[in-house]
Amino acid sequence: MYIMIIVLKNEKLLKKLVSTLIEFELYDCTVLDGEGIENVAAQTVPLYSAVEGLFGKELVYNKTCICYVPDFDIIQRFEKVCKKDGIDFSEKNTGMLMAFPCAYYIGPKEKE
């Protein structure tokens, strides 16, 4: 079993991503609203806030998806389908996908 985390920076791709997660039967995926560290810094640390204003940088938000995936090959196939559908995590502004083995899990595993 693996934990897969996707940080989607380009929120325009969310619809496609969610559809693909459902297609892969990853129903227990949780989608969270996220914010880039620069945003948080600009909002909480006065020094960064001033710098942020100087460069006029846009605020960066994201969607973070967390789910468990039974097998590693599902993650590989998922990434391949995402890429085919225009969600290429190797591109700069798409976001990132990471996965790691899950050492301990308690929760539902059934598909239905």
Place this chain on the structure above:
Amino acid sequence: MVNLLSFINEEHIIIINERKHEAILKKLLDACLMDYPAEKKVEIKRELIGQMKDVNLGKGYCLTHARLDAVDDIHVAIGLMPKKLKYTKGPAVQTIFCILTPHSKSRTYLSFTAHLTRMLSEQGSRKAFSSLDKKQVVAFIKDFEENS
């Protein structure tokens, strides 16, 4: 991932020459429920009156579906029409997917529709479905499943 061929075979693909909504739906439901005894089929159809919902997927495809517990699994029928028809709101359609699903299979159904819509966006889908050739349609789905 669900495999479309687990739910679709040549028997479930029908040619529709009818041009009226009710007659088309009747034919699709007959194909969808072909494995049920006649009495059960009548009972299910009665329950389905007014429940079928149409979703125009664009590009000539339409989905007509309902959730009901009188069926034990997801049942699919595909109607291929020789000419496009104004079947529901939106653009004219030429291929109709009729799907019945029990509530207990809601998640599988979601995956099925997600997978189906991706297949329909593949190159060559329109050509396969408008060919009116059941074998060609099944071959297209098989190719999609093997290579996607």
